[in-house]
Amino acid sequence: MKCLLCGINEATRSNTHYLTDSIIRSALNVDGKNIRDTGLFWQFSTQKAGARFGFQQATNIAKLEEVLGRQPTDEEIAHAVAETAFSVDNHFCPSCEVHFGEIERPFIETTLPKFRGADLTGISEIGVEDVRISRAFFLLQVLRSALCDKAFNVSSGVLDDLKYLILNFQDADVTQFTKYPLLVTYLQTTGGQTAYTENQVGFVVYDIHRIILMNDFVVQFFEKEPDVVLADFNDLYDLSDFEHFLNIHEEIFLFKIFSNKQRQSFLFSGFKEFLDILVVYFREKYVSRFKQEPSRRIIGHFLATLSDQSLDMPLGIRYGDERLEVVANTILDRVARETAKYRFWRR
Numbered sequence: 137m138k139c140l141l142c143g144i145n146e147a148t149r150s151n152t153h154y155l156t157d158s159i160i161r162s163a164l165n166v167d168g169k170n171i172r173d174t175g176l177f178w179q180f181s182t183q184k185a186g187a188r189f190g191f192q193q194a195t196n197i198a199k200l201e202e203v204l205g206r207q208p209t210d211e212e213i214a215h216a217v218a219e220t221a222f223s224v225d226n227h228f229c230p231s232c233e234v235h236f237g238e239i240e241r242p243f244i245e246t247t248l249p250k251f252r253g254a255d256l257t258g259i260s261e262i263g264v265e266d267v268r269i270s271r272a273f274f275l276l277q278v279l280r281s282a283l284c285d286k287a288f289n290v291s292s293g294v295l296d297d298l299k300y301l302i303l304n305f306q307d308a309d310v311t312q313f314t315k316y317p318l319l320v321t322y323l324q325t326t327g328g329q330t331a332y333t334e335n336q337v338g339f340v341v342y343d344i345h346r347i348i349l350m351n352d353f354v355v356q357f358f359e360k361e362p363d364v365v366l367a368d369f370n371d372l373y374d375l376s377d378f379e380h381f382l383n384i385h386e387e388i389f390l391f392k393i394f395s396n397k398q399r400q401s402f403l404f405s406g407f408k409e410f411l412d413i414l415v416v417y418f419r420e421k422y423v424s425r426f427k428q429e430p431s432r433r434i435i436g437h438f439l440a441t442l443s444d445q446s447l448d449m450p451l452g453i454r455y456g457d458e459r460l461e462v463v464a465n466t467i468l469d470r471v472a473r474e475t476a477k478y479r480f481w482r483r
């Protein structure tokens with residue numbers, strides 16, 4: 137396969153992170169002590185039904201099973217998922233991978249320290265003068281996500297233009313970058329490394345909205361200016377500040393800053409709606425397999441297994457598609473076995 141960026145070289149690189157690894161790593165760090173007993177959960181409210189969430193790159197559980205010679209535990213799955221999360225094999229060539237580094241490195245070295253680890257108490261915005269690097273960095277995330285993850289799509293004309301801009305990020309006129317409306321919020325994450333595992337990594341795509349959650353940065357991308365509309369998304373922006381923080385034809389790239397408290401209310405509002413979504417998910421699987429309603433007890437068991445705090449894992453993995461499927465299937469299989477046994481003895 138040819139490289140998806142240059143289209144010239146063979147795409148021989150493996151383990152390319154399409155969301156910059158050093159940004160997302162601490163959110164996925166399963167070795168770090170995870171939060172316990174906080175009862176805080178990630179959610180999306182029900183009115184965003186139809187939204188597509190891309191929280192996890194599929195991990196090959198069958199392969200993991202083969203390597204281990206037995207069924208992987210929840211913890212092993214979480215580790216495997218965290219290690220391969222948001223990375224792809226054979227999508228890009230070594231030369232484009234080097235090129236990515238040329239965009240990522242200056243952002244990580246000069247821009248990131250203004251945010252991560254800095255004391256931002258009382259600060260609600262930060263302007264960065266190096267528009268080119270900020271733009272190239274975030275548009276790179278948009279482009280790679282669109283190329284690598286089907287949950288995140290952009291139209292083909294925009295995709296081609298973004299490829300051109302990323303390949304020519306040093307020479308392209310900066311106005312070519314700033315024509316794309318872009319919003320970036322930085323989530324102040326205080327309380328040590330463990331607090332980062334509360335943050336999310338993934339995509340939220342609905343209506344015209346394209347949002348990338350990359351740990352302490354939340355990025356919203358629009359393909360063109362007329363598309364720009366306020367997203368109803370956990371008060372990330374409101375009418376009073378939305379236009380102010382919208383980067384378009386800007387000379388200074390503006391970041392909105394959330395305090396640690398705002399970060400938590402952004403991440404953890406609407407737990408009830410989130411539970412409802414989980415219950416609907418499980419119920420549908422149960423009904424389609426057994427042609428009858430699950431008992432409240434078995435639903436409770438599903439929820440309790442998911443949220444088992446003795447397992448350390450980031451919330452995005454804990455409630456990721458993949459884990460939901462594994463936990464639900466394990467319970468359904470057991471119900472099937474027990475029912476079969478019961479029938480046998482009754483004969």
Ligand SMILES: [Zn+2]
Pocket residue numbers: 139140141142143144145228229230231232233
């Ligand atoms: Zn290439």
